Amino acid sequence: MISLRNVSTTFRGKDGDFTAVNDVSLDIPAGSIQGIIGFSGAGKSTLLRNINLLERPTHGQVVLDGVDLTGLDDERLRRERHQIGMIFQHFNLLNNRTALQNVELSLKFAGIEKAERRRRAQEALEIVDLAEKSKSYPAQLSGGQKQRVAIARALVTHPKVLLCDEPTSAVDPRTTASVLQYIADINQSLGITTVVVTHELNVVKAIADNVAVMEDGAVVERFDVADLASGAFEPGTEIGRYLLDEEIHLDRTPLAGRRDPASGAPLRGRDGKELIHA
Ligand SMILES: Nc1ncnc2c1ncn2[C@@H]1O[C@H](COP(=O)(O)OP(=O)(O)OP(=O)(O)O)[C@@H](O)[C@H]1O
Secondary structure: OEEEEEEEEEEEEOOEEEEEEEEEEEEEOOOOEEEEEEOOOOOHHHHHHHHOOOOOOOEEEEEEOOEEHHHOOHHHHHHHHOOEEEEOOOOOOOOOOOHHHHHHHHHHHOOOOHHHHHHHHHHHHHHOOOHHHOOOOHHHOOHHHHHHHHHHHHHOOOOOEEEEEOOOOOOOHHHHHHHHHHHHHHHHHHOOEEEEEEOOHHHHHHHOOEEEEEEOOEEEEEEEHHHHHHOOOOOOOHHHHHHHOOOOOOOOOOOOOOEOOOOOOEOEOOOOOEOOOO
């Protein structure tokens, strides 16, 4: 079980402080798949990085199976982190290492000796059906295969938790289904608690048990995917309604006179001048 308790993250900048995650409390049951959905800038990735303390929260606690990670010293935290694997939108593989060497690297950091590293890395590549690509370099692999190597790298330390940051945003729709299938199968067969950040409703619908909707750093809605499918869940916020409505909404009002939603300033063209023509 992962418990986020009143987690907030504020970044300090030249132009003042910015709170990317604002007082989030969320319990993620062991073995479940939790989706986190929201628009760009909602704070999803920051919250995900709060879970393994890649981004240390400014306030609040992150409790994994009863251990408060935020209260650990560096050495203890380093050990606990081996229980948390992570995959990223752009795979983050080292281009000058083979698939096998990329997977092995996590074990090197964990201090495992070479023969054992090799055996476990091979085994992890087998789980994602890439044993025959172990000697390939990332440039020789498709996007989906690269993400599967990244999944193997995350799994090789036998984590309890798998964090997925936009795992399918850089691959085509068919590959998306395959990557999600691997994540779902691994969750089922190994019982790994999984957290998936995405801006795509289809992704959470396909894979998640529970979903948290984020806006401006806060969790504004939660629902069970089963309730969404059965029609028992109705979003109670505008952002929820918008996100759960898959159509793309374009603002077709003339550009001239439109304002930047963030700053409220009139929109400007590339030349920096205010737009005056529709
Ligand atoms: N290291 C940082 N320093 C300052 N601001 C940051 C930092 N990291 C993130 N932010 C800001 O925090 C806000 C939330 O960012 P975050 O990446 O968590 O959002 P997101 O919902 O994952 O968006 P996206 O889907 O675009 O990745 C953004 O406004 C971002 O600019």
